[in-house]
Each structure stands twice: as structure tokens, then as C-alpha cells.
Amino acid sequence: MSASKPTFTIDLALLGLFRQGPLHPYELFQQLQQPDGLGSVWRLKQSHLYALLDRLEARRYLTHRLELQGHRPPRKVLSLTPAGEAAFAEWVVTPVSHGRDIRLEFLTKLYFARREGPVVAAQLLERQIGCCQRWLDKHTQRGEALPEQSFERLVQQYRVGQIRATLAWLEECQETLAVFGV
Template sequence: MATKRRKLGNPLALAVMALLSERPMHPYEIAQTLRQRGKEHSVKINFGSLYTVVQNLEKHGFVEVADVQRQGNRPERTLYGLTPAGHEEMLEWLADLVAVPAREFPLFETALSLIGVLTPDEVVSLLDERVAALDVHAAALRGALTKLYEQLPRLFVVETEYQLHMVEAQARWTRGLLREIADGTLTGVDAWRALRATGEVPAEWKRLEGVRIDIDVDTAADEEKTSSGATKEERPRNR
């Protein structure tokens, strides 16, 4: 099942709507609250563009001016609130993100797809460096989680748990790949070494030229759901 094409695709807009579902706020208060709750670790936040995000939400009818405040000689502060349309958009968007795995293009995946232009020895060294960095990151996340568990219900730290598990999983997989390249058990590594040493494409690789390998993962997933008898049920909405 594909996600709905939305008028706004910036996850920061979703974070703004989620905050405004609690109470009306002005953009500066939104920025402060996002910082206080540590959301910059889970949402790519450009605080300089926050006002633009709010304006775009207003343009599409998802937020509206709830109040204008003035205190003494300070400039007016415009408070924005979530509209019924914005509330519906927020719930549907979040439900899609939770339920439907999105096809993303991580930079590491891009690097892996092009890794053959380096030598195997270079890759071993670089992956070893990456694993060390991942281990440091994982240790920092474990330390942060220990402190967070002391202060907050687990509900509020599940995104940090997820980050830790993803870092640990990447480290385990990368260690395995590194080991296979280093000990020569990775399929194709000998041809790879020969290519980088001579500049000549190995004969077994030349046979692959012009062969299109097209795997449609989304179609395969749909077929798997159909064959297993899985059916899509309407997700409940919190009103």
C-alpha cells in the first residue's frame, strides 16, 4: 500500500501540527518546545525555516491564527492553532508513517552501491573506521537512555531506543561485511581485486553487461501479502 501524496512533505510540518494539537502556540514557542523535548534528534529541524513551515500550513488550511498577543512595548505575537482539517491531516499522515514502510535512500546505502570503485583494502579500512564510530554512537545512546529512563516514561523515549537498535544493527552487519572482504569469502571479491589492480573488467563481469536486473520490491511485497491472505483493514482514527 502506497502512502498518500500530501500537500506538505516536510516532517517538520507534522511535528508542528502535533504540538499545536496540544494548544495554540506562536512559532518561537514551537521552536522552544521542540528543543526542550529533544525532537531535533528525531526530526530534521531548521529553526530558521519554521516560520515558513507555519505559513505553508496556514496556506493549506491546516493551521489558523488563534490569537494575537501584545505585552508592553514588545512586538505582537501571533498564536496559531490546529484546524479540523489540520487535525485530520496530522492523524492520517502519522498513521501512514507508522504503518507503511517508506522507501528511503540513506547515504550509506548509496555508498555501498558504488563501493566497487575503491579497492577492497581501502574499504576494509574505511568500514573499520565506520564500525568504531558506530560503537561510540551506540555507547552515547545507551548512556542517554539510562538517564532518560530515570526521568521519563518509556513512551517518550521509544524513538531513541529505535535509533540505538538501528545503530547496533548497522554495526553488526558492517562487521560481517568487513570480515568477509578481509578474509576473501565475499562472493566476487577476487574479481573486484583484479579489476582494481589491472583496470580490466573481469570476464565473468563482462557477461553481465547489458543485463538488466530489475527487482520491484513493492510489487513483491504486495504479492506476498496476497499469497499469505493478508488483507488491509481500515485503520481507526482518533477523533
């Protein structure tokens, strides 16, 4: 398998769970079930998780060692590699490029950015606000250029409303993080 970048957000997000140290796959699966963490953003079946971990290991973002357990079969313990560390560090501060990615990908990035510290979280939020502002400008201009009675203009107005709501929420996030220093 090639060493190209993963195409799914979840691949890179999983790397963030290894930032605090090695984990075995079932331990990772249990962490993902916690409702006050990523469990409130997305669900992942255990078999899918194991396939993703195999893919990350094939891309050399993770490495493993076998841990002996007495009479039971040895268990695999995974660790982040320098390549995995670099891929995660780039991913966590890169804004999402589509509004539809806010709910899963951005929330996942925000979860990890907060764990990385207030500077990383602030950087991600600032970049995402800039990206959303560009989307807002683009869709506002498109809508204004269309005939008032057109369906396409209604679609642009809907998108503008969504982007404005997202921007307001991102600004609330900034305020919350500033107040609590998270």
C-alpha cells in the first residue's frame, strides 16, 4: 500500500488518540464510545476501526509491538510514528473546505485542537472563520447576481444563512475558549 495521505478524516483523527501514548485497538475502541468525547460526534464499528488501524499502519503512521499476556495470545499495542505525528499536526490546524464538513470533520478537529492546547484551538478557529467568511462573500455575491424570483437565488440565500449561523457558532467557540483558556 502506498504512503499517500489518508482520504478519510477519521484516519487522521484516530492518530490524535495516540498522542498521549500507545494503545491496543480495543482500548482505543472503548475511548471512542465515551459520550463526552468523540462518541458525541461520530460512531465507529469495532471491525471498521480495526481496518482503519491496519491501513494507518500500512501507511507507516502507526507501528506496533506485541505485548505478552501470560497464557492468553499476545496483544497488539500501537504507537504513533514521526510520520503519523506530522500528518496529525498538519491536519488538526487545517480548516475544512466545505460547509458540509463542519458537523463531523471540524468538530473532530476542534476536539483534538482543544487537547493540543489553547494556541492550537485558537489557530484552528481563526483559520476556519476566515474560510467561512470567504464562503459567505462568494455565496452572497452569487445570490445578488441572480434574478430575485429564481430558485437558484433561494438556494444561495439558504447557503448564506447556514454560513452566517456557522460563523456565529465559531465566534461563540472563540469566546468560550478565551474565557476558559481551553
